[in-house]
Amino acid sequence: METMTSQYRWGMVVDLDRCTGCGACVVACQAENNVAICGKKEISEGRNMHWLRIERFWVGQYPDVRARFLPVLCQHCHDAPCEPVCPVYASYHNPDGLNGQVYNRCVGTRYCGNNCPYAVRVFNFYNHEWPNPLDNQLSPDMTVRTRGVMEKCTFCIQRIRRAKEDAKSENRTIRDGEIQPACAQTCPTDALVFGNMADPRSRVAILSRSPRRFRLLEHLGTHPSICYLKGGGREHV
Amino acid sequence: LIPPDEGITPGKGTYYASSCNACPAGCGILVRVSEGRAKKIEGNPEHPINRGKLCARGQAVVQELYHPDRVPHPLKRNGPRGSGAFTRISWQEGIGLLTDRLKALQREQSTNGLALLTPHLRGTLAELTGRFMRTFGSTNHVSYELLTPDLLRIAARRSFGQPTLPYYDIAETRYLLSFGADFVDSHLSPVKYGSAFGEMRQGRDTVRGHFTYVGGRMSLTAASADRWMPAKPGSEGTLALGIARLILAESLYDSGALAMNGLEAKKLLAALDRYDLPRVAQLSGLPQGAIAEVAREFASTRPALALAGEMVAFQSNGPESVRAVHLLNLLVGSLNRPGGIYPDAGSPSGPENSFAELIALIETMRGGHVKVAMIHGDPLYSVPPATGFHDALAKVPFIVSFSSLLDDTALHADLVLPDHAALESWGDVIPVAGTREPLVGLMQPVVEPLFDTRQFPEVLLATAHELGGRMAAALPDESYLELLKGAVRKQAGFGAGVDFEAAWVDLLQHGGLFKTKSVQPTGYRWSSDAPPPLPEDPDFAGDQKTYPFHLIAYPATAFYDGRGAPYPWLQQLPDPMTTVVWGSWVEINPETAAEHGIGFGDLVEVSSPQGTLRLPAVVYPGIRPDMVAIPLGQGHRGMGRYAQGQGVNPLALVARQGTKQQPAWNATRVRITRISGNGELVTAGHPQGSLRSELVEI
Known part of the structure; x- marks a missing residue:
C-alpha cells in the first residue's frame, strides 16, 4: 500500500470525446521540455524522442470506417513497472505520485523502457544538436539530455515546482487549475485537464468520476494517474 | 561576477503579449522571454479568438526567429537566377538598387511597371501598401493566398448581399453538418472552432452535439464526426439541395425563418424539383436512406448548423455549392441565432476576386509590362504552375523578395531585402474570422533583432523617402510604429483626455484592442433578388478514361x-x-491500392494532364475508392535546411479547366502507377497504432 506523504496527487483526465488529434500538445511538450529534434533517419529506426504521442486507430472498413485518437504520455503509474527494474534508482516515485527520472543517475540500461507497457520512455540513442541560433530557444528550466540517457514526461515538473514555491511564499496550498502542463495549457478543445486527484473537489477529480472513465491497460494493475474518458460515437447520441 | 543586462533577472521569464501571424486566424499569443531570448509561445488567455489556446503551427513560430538558415542581411544576386548565388550588400545599397529601378520607371512614365505581390494584408500594412502603390501610380497590387476564402465571400454576397464570412456558433449547436469545412485543422479559425467543438461535445451537462461530415476524404476534422458521408467530389452542393428539398417536402422547415427572408416554401420546392432523393443519391454516390436520415436529423434537431468549407469551394461549382449549404441554415432557422451562423465581425469585407487579379497580373507580366516585381511571401511555391505564373515571372527583369528565408521565390530574386521574424516585428493582426466583436490584435517585438534585417513596411517607408517628391509627401511617417499607433488610436476612438502613451502600453500588455468602435455587420438576410442556389455539374480537368481518380x-x-x-x-x-513524418504521401483507398498492387509505403507515380510526381503511398481507409489525396505544404526548393527537398508539392499536378477565372484546385483528375516497393516513407508509429485497439478499449 502506498502511504500519502503529500497533500498532492497529480493526475490528468483525457477526454477522448473532445480530443480531435490536432497535435498541438505534441509540439507544446517538445517546446517546453527541450525535446530533441529528430530527423527522418532517426524516426525510421523507431527512435523518435516525443514524450507525448497521439496514437491513431482505424476502426472498421470503408465506408463504415472511423479514426480514433489516443494521446499517450507517461501514465505516472502508482505501481510503475519501470521503477523496480532500475539498478541505479534513476526511475523513482516522488511523494506527489509522480514517476520521476533523474537524468544524471541514468546509466542507460533501458530496463525501464523495456518494462513500460505504454512505451512512453524514450532513449537518447544519439547526441542531438540545435544548430545556432536554434539553441536560443532551449528553455533554461530544463536540462538538455545527452546520449545514453532515458527521458520521459514529467507532468512538467518545473511548473509544479514553481507553483509550489509561489504557494509556499504566500503560505497557502496550490489552487485548482494553477498548474497546467504545457500540453493541457495549449489543448484547443480542453481535452486534457490536470490537477490534484487527492482533492475530491478539483476539476480533475470530478471528471475522473465520470461514467465514461477508463484507464489505459487497466488489467495490468499499474494504477495510472491518468484517466481517460471514452470517446463518443453513434451509440452516445 | 558578470552583472546581467538591464531588465533581465536570470532564471525569471517575462511574458510579452503579441499576435500570431502563422495563418489568417490571428490568435493572441504570450511569448516567454528569458535572458533576452524567446523560449516558448503560449496562447493569450485574454484574446477573444483563442482564449489561451494555441495550435501546433502557432507554437512553432519561435523557430522562425531562431531558424539557422535565416537571411541575415540584404543580398544581391551574382549568379544565374535560381542558382542561390548571392553577395552580401548593405541596406543602403539594397534600398538604393530598388529606388534606382523605381526612379527609372518614374522617368519613363511607366509607373505601372511596378507590381507588388503579397498575401492578404489587413489593417495598417494593407493601408500602407495600398498608399505606396497608388501614389507611385501602379495598379498592379495583387494579394494572393492559396487557401483564400474569396469563394466563401462570393457565395455570401450572392445570397445575402454582403461578402461577410460566416461566424459559426459551434459551442451552442446540437447538430453540426459540415460540408468539407475542416474547422479543426485549417478552416477560417481552427483554434477558435476547435475549442468550440470541445464545448459542443462535452461542455453542456445533458447535451452532446452531434457531428456529421460530408466529403470524399476523411480529414482530421471528419475523424471526429459521428457520421461520415463520403460524397463524390463536386456533388456536395447537390447533396445539400437534396436535403433542402426533403426538408421542404416533409414540411420540416422553420416557416417563420422562411417568411422573414421573403421566401416561399412552395416556390422554393418547385425550384429544387430536380433534386429528388434518387437523383441526389446517384450523383453523390451515397445511399438514399442515409441522406434522408441526415436530412430529418438536421431539420428536427434545433439548433442545427451547416458549414461549407474549402473542400467544397475549390470545385468548379464552388460558390453555388456553398450557397446551397447556407440555404440549409436558412431553412432550419439558424441565421443570426444562437447555435447557428452570424456574419463574422473579424474582417467583414475582403478580397473577392484575388485569383482573377492574379491571372490579370500574370498576363501583364507575360506581355513584358512589369519591370519591377516586389514580392512578399512565396508565390513561386503557392501559385499552381498551371496558371503560367512561373514563366511569366521569369520575364520580369527585376524581382525583389522580402523573405526571411531563401524560399523558392527568394531564390529567383535579384534582390533580397530580408524581413524581420514575426517575433521581432510591430504590427496589427486582424483576424480573418472567428469573432462577433471587431478586434485588433497587436504584434510587438519580444527580442532585439537577431540579424541585420528590416521590417517590410519600414523598407517601404525608406524607399518612399529615397524616391522623394510625391512619394515622400504621401508616406511622411518616421517609422511604421508611429503609423501603427496612429491607426490604433483612431480605431480605439480615444478622446482628447486620454493619455495615449499610457493607453498604448496597456493595449500592448493585453495583446490588442478587443473593444473597437467599428460597426458590427448587420445580420444575414436572403437578398430579395438572389436566385435559389443551383450548382452546375462539376467539371474536372483530365478525361475520366486516362485519369480515373x-x-x-x-x-x-x-x-x-x-x-x-x-x-x-x-x-x-x-x-x-x-503518422507520417518528414515527407509527402498520396492517400489511396485500400481497395484501389489492392487493384493496382500498391502496398503501404510503395513508390507511386501520380500523373495529371498538368504534371507528374513520384511519392510514397499511404493505404488510407478513409477515402473514396475513386479519389486520391496529397497534402499541401511540402516540396519546397528552398526554405532552409528542414524544408528543402522534403516531399513534393501537389500544386504541380493541379490543372486549370477551361478559361474560368476560378481557383478550382480540387477539380483535377489523375492516374496512379506503382513504381517500386521503396517510397522511403517514414511513419512515427505502426500504421495501425502501436497499442492494439482492443486492449485500450477505444
Whole structure:
C-alpha cells in the first residue's frame, strides 16, 4: 500500500470525446521540455524522442470506417513497472505520485523502457544538436539530455515546482487549475485537464468520476494517474 | 561576477503579449522571454479568438526567429537566377538598387511597371501598401493566398448581399453538418472552432452535439464526426439541395425563418424539383436512406448548423455549392441565432476576386509590362504552375523578395531585402474570422533583432523617402510604429483626455484592442433578388478514361499552405491521420491500392494532364475508392535546411479547366502507377497504432 506523504496527487483526465488529434500538445511538450529534434533517419529506426504521442486507430472498413485518437504520455503509474527494474534508482516515485527520472543517475540500461507497457520512455540513442541560433530557444528550466540517457514526461515538473514555491511564499496550498502542463495549457478543445486527484473537489477529480472513465491497460494493475474518458460515437447520441 | 543586462533577472521569464501571424486566424499569443531570448509561445488567455489556446503551427513560430538558415542581411544576386548565388550588400545599397529601378520607371512614365505581390494584408500594412502603390501610380497590387476564402465571400454576397464570412456558433449547436469545412485543422479559425467543438461535445451537462461530415476524404476534422458521408467530389452542393428539398417536402422547415427572408416554401420546392432523393443519391454516390436520415436529423434537431468549407469551394461549382449549404441554415432557422451562423465581425469585407487579379497580373507580366516585381511571401511555391505564373515571372527583369528565408521565390530574386521574424516585428493582426466583436490584435517585438534585417513596411517607408517628391509627401511617417499607433488610436476612438502613451502600453500588455468602435455587420438576410442556389455539374480537368481518380490537395495539419514547412518541430510532428513524418504521401483507398498492387509505403507515380510526381503511398481507409489525396505544404526548393527537398508539392499536378477565372484546385483528375516497393516513407508509429485497439478499449 502506498502511504500519502503529500497533500498532492497529480493526475490528468483525457477526454477522448473532445480530443480531435490536432497535435498541438505534441509540439507544446517538445517546446517546453527541450525535446530533441529528430530527423527522418532517426524516426525510421523507431527512435523518435516525443514524450507525448497521439496514437491513431482505424476502426472498421470503408465506408463504415472511423479514426480514433489516443494521446499517450507517461501514465505516472502508482505501481510503475519501470521503477523496480532500475539498478541505479534513476526511475523513482516522488511523494506527489509522480514517476520521476533523474537524468544524471541514468546509466542507460533501458530496463525501464523495456518494462513500460505504454512505451512512453524514450532513449537518447544519439547526441542531438540545435544548430545556432536554434539553441536560443532551449528553455533554461530544463536540462538538455545527452546520449545514453532515458527521458520521459514529467507532468512538467518545473511548473509544479514553481507553483509550489509561489504557494509556499504566500503560505497557502496550490489552487485548482494553477498548474497546467504545457500540453493541457495549449489543448484547443480542453481535452486534457490536470490537477490534484487527492482533492475530491478539483476539476480533475470530478471528471475522473465520470461514467465514461477508463484507464489505459487497466488489467495490468499499474494504477495510472491518468484517466481517460471514452470517446463518443453513434451509440452516445 | 558578470552583472546581467538591464531588465533581465536570470532564471525569471517575462511574458510579452503579441499576435500570431502563422495563418489568417490571428490568435493572441504570450511569448516567454528569458535572458533576452524567446523560449516558448503560449496562447493569450485574454484574446477573444483563442482564449489561451494555441495550435501546433502557432507554437512553432519561435523557430522562425531562431531558424539557422535565416537571411541575415540584404543580398544581391551574382549568379544565374535560381542558382542561390548571392553577395552580401548593405541596406543602403539594397534600398538604393530598388529606388534606382523605381526612379527609372518614374522617368519613363511607366509607373505601372511596378507590381507588388503579397498575401492578404489587413489593417495598417494593407493601408500602407495600398498608399505606396497608388501614389507611385501602379495598379498592379495583387494579394494572393492559396487557401483564400474569396469563394466563401462570393457565395455570401450572392445570397445575402454582403461578402461577410460566416461566424459559426459551434459551442451552442446540437447538430453540426459540415460540408468539407475542416474547422479543426485549417478552416477560417481552427483554434477558435476547435475549442468550440470541445464545448459542443462535452461542455453542456445533458447535451452532446452531434457531428456529421460530408466529403470524399476523411480529414482530421471528419475523424471526429459521428457520421461520415463520403460524397463524390463536386456533388456536395447537390447533396445539400437534396436535403433542402426533403426538408421542404416533409414540411420540416422553420416557416417563420422562411417568411422573414421573403421566401416561399412552395416556390422554393418547385425550384429544387430536380433534386429528388434518387437523383441526389446517384450523383453523390451515397445511399438514399442515409441522406434522408441526415436530412430529418438536421431539420428536427434545433439548433442545427451547416458549414461549407474549402473542400467544397475549390470545385468548379464552388460558390453555388456553398450557397446551397447556407440555404440549409436558412431553412432550419439558424441565421443570426444562437447555435447557428452570424456574419463574422473579424474582417467583414475582403478580397473577392484575388485569383482573377492574379491571372490579370500574370498576363501583364507575360506581355513584358512589369519591370519591377516586389514580392512578399512565396508565390513561386503557392501559385499552381498551371496558371503560367512561373514563366511569366521569369520575364520580369527585376524581382525583389522580402523573405526571411531563401524560399523558392527568394531564390529567383535579384534582390533580397530580408524581413524581420514575426517575433521581432510591430504590427496589427486582424483576424480573418472567428469573432462577433471587431478586434485588433497587436504584434510587438519580444527580442532585439537577431540579424541585420528590416521590417517590410519600414523598407517601404525608406524607399518612399529615397524616391522623394510625391512619394515622400504621401508616406511622411518616421517609422511604421508611429503609423501603427496612429491607426490604433483612431480605431480605439480615444478622446482628447486620454493619455495615449499610457493607453498604448496597456493595449500592448493585453495583446490588442478587443473593444473597437467599428460597426458590427448587420445580420444575414436572403437578398430579395438572389436566385435559389443551383450548382452546375462539376467539371474536372483530365478525361475520366486516362485519369480515373479525383485529386484532392488538402492543407496538411502541420503546414497549412506551406508556411509551416521550414520548422523542424512541425516536420517531426506526425501527421495526425497517417503518422507520417518528414515527407509527402498520396492517400489511396485500400481497395484501389489492392487493384493496382500498391502496398503501404510503395513508390507511386501520380500523373495529371498538368504534371507528374513520384511519392510514397499511404493505404488510407478513409477515402473514396475513386479519389486520391496529397497534402499541401511540402516540396519546397528552398526554405532552409528542414524544408528543402522534403516531399513534393501537389500544386504541380493541379490543372486549370477551361478559361474560368476560378481557383478550382480540387477539380483535377489523375492516374496512379506503382513504381517500386521503396517510397522511403517514414511513419512515427505502426500504421495501425502501436497499442492494439482492443486492449485500450477505444
